[in-house]
Amino acid sequence: MAPLILGLESSCDDTAAAVLRGRAILSNTVLSQAELHAAFGGVVPEIAARAHVEKLDLCAERAMAQAGVTLRDIDAVAVTAGPGLIGGVMAGVMFAKGLSTAAGLPLIGVNHLAGHALTPRLTDDAAFPYLVLLVSGGHCQFLRVERPDAFTRLGGTIDDAPGEAFDKVARLLGLPQPGGPAVEREARAGDPRAFAFPRPLLDRAGCDLSFSGLKTAVLRARDGALSDGALPRQARADICAAFQAAVAETLAEKSRRALAACPGATAFAVAGGVAANGAIRTALEAACDRPFLAPPLDLCTDNAAMIAWAGAELFALGRRDGPDLAPRPRWPLDAGARPMLGSGKRGAKA
Numbered sequence: 001m002a003p004l005i006l007g008l009e010s011s012c013d014d015t016a017a018a019v020l021r022g023r024a025i026l027s028n029t030v031l032s033q034a035e036l037h038a039a040f041g042g043v044v045p046e047i048a049a050r051a052h053v054e055k056l057d058l059c060a061e062r063a064m065a066q067a068g069v070t071l072r073d074i075d076a077v078a079v080t081a082g083p084g085l086i087g088g089v090m091a092g093v094m095f096a097k098g099l100s101t102a103a104g105l106p107l108i109g110v111n112h113l114a115g116h117a118l119t120p121r122l123t124d125d126a127a128f129p130y131l132v133l134l135v136s137g138g139h140c141q142f143l144r145v146e147r148p149d150a151f152t153r154l155g156g157t158i159d160d161a162p163g164e165a166f167d168k169v170a171r172l173l174g175l176p177q178p179g180g181p182a183v184e185r186e187a188r189a190g191d192p193r194a195f196a197f198p199r200p201l202l203d204r205a206g207c208d209l210s211f212s213g214l215k216t217a218v219l220r221a222r223d224g225a226l227s228d229g230a231l232p233r234q235a236r237a238d239i240c241a242a243f244q245a246a247v248a249e250t251l252a253e254k255s256r257r258a259l260a261a262c263p264g265a266t267a268f269a270v271a272g273g274v275a276a277n278g279a280i281r282t283a284l285e286a287a288c289d290r291p292f293l294a295p296p297l298d299l300c301t302d303n304a305a306m307i308a309w310a311g312a313e314l315f316a317l318g319r320r321d322g323p324d325l326a327p328r329p330r331w332p333l334d335a336g337a338r339p340m341l342g343s344g345k346r347g348a349k350a
Contacts, residue, residue, distance in 0.1 A: 003075035003315060006099075007308025008060065010092035011084025011112045012137070013043045015055040017063035018304035019074075020312060023122055026067035028298070028305040031055050034178070041171055049087025056095045063304070071103050078311020081109030081321075082328030084138075089327040097323060108311040109321045113333050115306035117145050120269035120293045122309040130293075131258055131265040133284065135251065136272030137163030137180075142207050142258040143333060144265065148313035153334035154258050155207025162247055162274045165211040169218050169243055173236050183240045184277050190234075190241030195221050197246040199253070207258045209250065218243050248283035255287045269293035275300040 002022035009016040013036075018028040033051050037043050064070060079096035082089050093109070100107040116134050120126035129146045131154075140163075141156030160168070163180055170179025175186060197217050200210040218239060225235040259268055268288045274280060276297045285292045299305060332339075 004073055005308040005312045006074045006077050007304040007311055008079040008092050008096050009302055009304040009307045010052040010088040011080045012302055013048045014302045015052050015059045016304035017059040018308045019063050019067035020308040025305050027063045028303055029059050029063040031059050041177055045085045045087055048085055049091055052088045052091040076106040076108055076315050078108040078110050078307050080112045080307050081325055082331040084112055086329040093327045107321045108314050108319055109325045110307050110310045111331050115310045116271040117143055118310045119271050119295045119299055119306045123295045124293045126293055127266045129265055130267045131262045132269040132271055134272050135162050135274040140209055144262055151333040153337045154261055157209045159210050159212040162211055165215050168215050172219055172222055186237050187240040187244045190237030192241040192245035194238035195242035197242050199246055199250045202253055207254050209254055214246055244279050248280045252283040252287040255284055259289055267291040267293050273301045
C-alpha cells in the first residue's frame with residue numbers, strides 16, 4: 001500500500017495541510033489569510049508569518065480529521081522548505097520538525113516550485129519528461145521535468161512574474177486584491193482590442209519573458225483614460241481585457257518556442273496560481289501541439305496536496321531530511337542555470 005503522507009504548506013499567505021495516499025487526496029485544507037492582508041493591498045510578510053504560527057497546528061489537525069486518520073497513521077511528513085517568505089517557510093519547517101521528531105516520522109523538505117511542477121503527475125499521471133509552464137504570483141518559468149528531483153529551465157521572467165503584474169495592475173485600477181481574479185472578472189466586460197499594449201520580448205529569441213514594461217503601459221493608459229480625475233468603468237474593463245490579452249498572447253508565443261525546444265516532451269502542462277485564469281488557459285491550450293494538462297483550479301493555487309505528492313515522489317526515491325533541514329527564501333529548481341533575477345548571499349532568486 002502507498003505511504004500516507006501529511007503535507008504542509010506555508011510559503012506565502014495561505015496555511016495549508018493535506019493527507020495523500022498515492023494519488024488519492026484524502027484531505028486538502030487551506031486556511032486563507034486574505035482578510036488579514038486586504039487593507040494593505042498585498043501580503044505583509046510579518047502578518048503572514050504570525051498567522052502561520054497560529055494556524056499550522058489547527059490546519060494539520062483538520063486535514064487529518066477530514067482524512068479520518070491520526071498522526072499514528074502517517075508514514076512521513078512533507079513540508080515546503082522554500083522558496084517563499086522566510087517567516088512563513090520557517091514556521092512550516094519548525095512545525096514539521098516538531099511533528100516528525102515527536103512521532104518518529106521521516107521528514108521531507110520540498111521545494112515549493114517542485115510541488116507546482118509535479119502537480120501534473122498527481123492529477124494526470126504525466127510521464128517523464130514533460131514541459132511545464134510554472135506561472136504564479138512570484139515565479140514564471142518554463143521547465144523540462146525529467147524526474148521528481150531533476151528540472152531543466154528553458155527560460156523565464158527577467159523581472160515581474162505575471163501574478164505580480166496582475167496584482168500591480170489591479171492596484172493601479174483600484175481593484176481589490178488578489179489582483180488576478182479581480183482583473184479577470186473586470187476583463188469579461190471589456191474589449192481586448194481597445195488598447196494596443198506591447199507583447200514584451202517577442203522580438204527576442206528564446207523563452208525569456210518580461211512584464212514590467214507592460215505594467216508601465218497600463219499605467220499610461222489609465223492616466224490617459226481619466227475623465228475629471230476618475231476612471232470610467234468601461235475604460236477600466238477595456239484596460240483589464242487588453243492587459244490580460246497581452247499576457248495571454250505573450251505566454252502562448254513563448255510556449256510555442258519552449259515546445260519546439262522540447263520535441264521529446266510527452267505533454268505540456270501549466271501550473272501555479274495564474275494557471276487558474278481562463279483566458280490564459282485557453283491561449284496556452286491553443287498553442288499546444290501535444291497533450292495539454294491543466295490541474296483543477298484548487299490545485300493551481302498554493303496548496304498542501306502538491307507538497308504531499310512531491311514529498312511522496314521524493315520519499316519513493318529514498319529522500320529523507322534530518323533536524324538540520326533549513327528554510328530557504330531562495331531555491332532555484334535548476335541549480336545549474338544562470339540566475340535570472342540576480343543573486344546574493346542567500347543564493348539565486350530564480
